[in-house]
Amino acid sequence: MSASSMLRHFFSIADLRKEEIEDMLDRAARLCSVGPMGTEMAGKVVGLCFFQESTRTRVGFDAAVKRLGGSTVIVTEAREVQRAPSPESLEDTIRAVxxxxxxxxxxxAETPALHAAMRASVAPVINAGCGCEHHPTQALLDLFHIKNRFGRLEGLRIGLVGDLCTSRAARSLLQTMRHWPPAELRLMAPPGREATxxxxxxxxxSSVSVYPELIAADLDVLYVAGMPNPESEPCFSLELRKRFTVYRETLEALPSHGIIMCPLPRIDEIAVDVDQSRHATYFEQSDNALWARMAALLFQYGRCKQ
Known part of the structure; x- marks a missing residue:
């Protein structure tokens, strides 16, 4: 295999040109139109190394690889790389796998660890989420869902709500907006937890507005980033959480075409009775993630053969 220094890893959505992202979105659309079974990765093995808890992303990539005819090996949680009397290093684990x-x-959970793994790996790496900074494939599937719904990505009124300081999904989506500028970008976060x-x-x-509460009026896209209690900080109070929760009455402010998106998991940031609304598209968004992940795999596989 090629030396690690020669490999092209997929680390951040910001590392990609606009044309590369568009190619992946077009490929995802083609995959969606022809169905989920293919042979493009027949005989290929993909290692799913998840050292932070995940369900949708890990299962989603597992399904995407198999839908393309490939197979997977899975390493989950740090406990699987423990050896007495001390843990095996992450670099050694990744090098071997x-x-x-x-x-x-x-x-x-830590961005420096992903950098270290990429240096150690002798196979190309796709970042499936690291630290609170990067989640490039989430951004890709978010873009795919928005384009499916509106037929375009530029010129929309987009609102992001939640702890935007630590949401890697929100931060990655924000990085794509240099390619497709929004008509309005409304940022709604608790004090001290705003986007950096x-x-x-x-x-x-000129397109950015900032609010200390959820204001859904006139938005095309309401993106609910969530509010996990931040580490080493006081927990968000119930009263504060309610200011950023989507309730059934919140939907009255949205235009008829407005959609609610969420990277999931949903904890308490979206009331369950919102699920029945025509505005709720987060499970459809999750379903569409299959095509985006298949496209990301084929993109990475293709450029590493160049």
Missing amino acids: SGYCDMIVMRH GEALLHVAK
């Missing part, structure tokens, strides 16, 4: 695989899909200046670096300031 990557030697058996044609590609690695990896999630980790770095995340908004490539978004026109």
Whole structure:
């Protein structure tokens, strides 16, 4: 296999050109139109190395690989790499697993750990979420869902609500907006948990508005990033959480075509009775993720053969 320094890893959505993202979105659309079974990755083995808890992303990639004719090996949780008297290093684990695989899909709670794994791997790596900064395949599937719904990505009124400081899904979606500027970008977060200046670096300031509560009026897309209680910080109070929760009455402010998206899991940020509304598209968004993940796998496999 090629030396790690020669490999092209898929680390951040910001690393990709607009044309590359569009190619993946077009491929996802073609896959959706012809059905989920293919042979493009027949005989290929993908290692799913998830060192942070996940359900949708891990199962989604597992299904995507198999729908393309490939097979998977799975490493989950740090306990699977423990050896007495001390744990095996992450680098050694990835080096060994990557030697058996044609590609690695990896999630980790810490971004530096993913960088270290990429340096150690002898197979190309797809970032399936790291730290609170990057979740590039989530951004891809979000874009795919939005384009399916509206036929375009540019010029929409988009609202992001939740703990935007630590939401890697929200931050990755924000990174794509330099390619498709929104008509309005409404950021709704608790005080001190707003999106950082770095995340908004490539978004026109004239389109950005900031609110300390959920205001859904006139939005095309309401993206619910969620509010997991931040580590090393006081828990969000119930009163504060309610200010950023989507209730049935919240929907009255949305236009008839407006949609609610969520990267899931849904905890308490969207009331269950919202699910029956025509605005609720987060499970459809999750279903559509299959095509986006298949497209990401084929993109990474294709460019690593160049």
